[in-house]
Amino acid sequence: MxxxxxxxxxxxxxxxxxxxxxxxxxxxxxxxxxxxxxxxxxxxxxxxxxxxxxxxxxxxxxxxxxxxxxxxxxxxxxxxxxxxxxxxxxxxxxxxxxxxxxxxxxxxxxxxxxxxxxxxxxxxxxxxxxxxxxxxxxxxxxxxxxxxxxxxxxxxxxxxxxxxxxxxxxxxxxxxxxxxxxxxxxxxxxxxxxxxxxxxxxxxxxxxxxxxxxxxxxxxxxxxxxxxxxxxxxxxxxxxxxxxxDGNQALDKQVKQWLDKQPIESVIYVSFGSGSTLSATQMTELAWGLEQSQQKFIWVVRPPSNNAVGTYFTIGKDDVDGTPDYLPQGFFTRTKEIGLVIPMWAPQVQILSHPSVGGFLSHCGWNSTLESIMNGVPMIAWPLYAEQKMNAAMLTEDFEIAVRPKVSTTEEIVGREVIGNMVITIMADKEGKAMRDRVKELKNRAEKxxxxxxxxxxxxxxxxxxxxxxxxx
CATH class of the missing domain: 3.40.50.2000 (Glycogen Phosphorylase B;)
Known part of the structure; x- marks a missing residue:
């Protein structure tokens, strides 16, 4: 040769x-x-x-x-x-x-x-x-x-x-x-x-x-x-x-226009990776938690599954406002002023890098973790499988750039009140601002x-x- x-x-x-x-x-x-x-x-x-x-x-x-x-x-x-x-x-x-x-x-x-x-x-x-x-x-x-x-x-x-x-x-x-x-x-x-x-x-x-x-x-x-x-x-x-x-993937026009209208660091991005899913009960609690927090959100939604690794299937009948049957009835109507739901997949890096995004509710895959750090975005840690619980422990205990539910996200249902409080902590409280400052410092060190x-x-x-x-x- x-x-x-x-x-x-x-x-x-x-x-x-x-x-x-x-x-x-x-x-x-x-x-x-x-x-x-x-x-x-x-x-x-x-x-x-x-x-x-x-x-x-x-x-x-x-x-x-x-x-x-x-x-x-x-x-x-x-x-x-x-x-x-x-x-x-x-x-x-x-x-x-x-x-x-x-x-x-x-x-x-x-x-x-x-x-x-x-x-x-x-x-x-x-x-x-x-x-x-x-x-x-x-x-x-x-x-x-x-x-x-x-x-x-x-x-x-x-x-x-x-x-x-x-x-x-x-x-x-x-x-x-x-x-x-x-x-x-x-x-x-x-x-x-x-x-x-x-x-x-x-x-x-x-x-x-x-x-x-x-x-x-x-x-x-x-x-x-x-x-x-x-x-x-x-x-x-x-x-x-x-x-x-994210390759050649650009933000959907509707998503970009919506984000462009929001204040800086006011939106929490919610996504569980390229294939992970939640149970139907947990999805309902997450929907109510986002709604009750009254914080701006973008949520990448997939149909529920009892297997966290994820399965894709045809969804059932939708509500009159287009809300899928696995989300609370009328969810889209009630959250149209504060939220945007994206079905199945979104260009994550493009969203995290938008100035309006100030928080990330994530499954804590290492790729997603690094993408959040590299864009200076603090996190809500919601691990599902593999080494994600280890990542969540590092983010909360060592780096102090995330909050995490006290209950196991793989064995118990995280309630809407807990979810709403975590969202408010990251997006609106002094604790969240301190995390945002720390993650921006990590971003600077990573770039160096x-x-x-x-x-x-x-x-x-x-x-x-x-x-x-x-x-x-």
Missing amino acids: PKNNKHHAALLASPGMGHLIPIVGLGKRMATHHDFHVTIFFIASDHGLTTSLLKSPTVENLDIVPLPLVDISALVGPNTQLVEKLIIIVRESLPSLRSLIAAMKYRPSALIVDLFGADAFDIAEEFGMLKYVFNTANAWCLAAILHSSRLGNKFILEHHIKGQKPLEIPGCKSLSFEDTPESLRNIDRSGQLEFHGFKMTNSHGILINTWEDLESSTIEALRDNNHLRGLVKVPIYPIGPLVGQ ALCKGGSSFNFLSQVAKDCMHHLLA
Whole structure:
């Protein structure tokens, strides 16, 4: 295979917007700022939002290549956990990835995979490529995964799951049982993730979608072999925050006109990610809470489901004013002066960046969290699954830029009074203003990290240098 003087990198994204958005962000940054030619391989999905994301403005030296959708129906059952499904999908996609890399004109000097793609390291070794992991979540989540891998299932089961005692992570914030992701709670099915935890430590480095100044103590602990007892022996590169750009998606004319009429920082944006949903009862309480707060709102609404990960189905009959039957009767009529409801999906970054938006009620996915920070918007933390409860704990306890219901948002119904009070706190109270000031300071620090000479810029530059040295070796 011929070589050239430009360093090429291949990136592999698992299914799901939570992985694809930061992978595309990383690829664009590597191509634009660090002289890479980047090929992003992503596992095809029939999710319409994937297509929308990939219509983003073209970047020179960036190629995006889909891998064929694989059929894993014979390999999973009705109770197979989401994490395990993702790992299996990636594993079944490896033959296609190998064929495409083998056919490339120039051999990539590095393969960068997300958290569920470590099985692709065999391909990297076959083609003599450097191996990196890109952790699209935060450093604390990575520390929890790696430390759990070291402790093993027996200890986690007895101490953390049955005993419900906090998981002590040396040098890091302890992880309460209530905030533990399902993938670490469900011992019977967590072996796949543990195995990937060990594989990550056999890479040439771990990139993290955070920045040094945001999680300095956790990143220091990850780098300190004494803290994690020799588990992390590879370089740690905090290279974020890498956030979505919404591609070519512009604000709908009606949405833009409505936002333009509102006072600065007067609107709370309500959205639970690209596919998450609430139960019918919880949606009713949320609707009443927004209405009773009398604060301006934009709400991205999907039909309810008992599964937080989300399902799409045909809605029933609407009320006379167009209100769907799963919202309180007459909701649209009563809130027409203060609210705007958007069905199914909206260009989130475009909305968060509008001057009229001053709060965000969010499921606390890490992408959404970073997008909120990068636009200086405080949050109401409403975690639903995966590591979102960990993110919510960081936002409320460490950064103090969010409020959170005292009850579990996955196990109990959050009442309308609680919701209304949280909205008022964020949008109208002194406490909310203090959070807004703090999140704007975080935004400024994040921007400095990404600028030339900043910590995130320098860490990614080091990866580029290592790839160039490997290419010339």
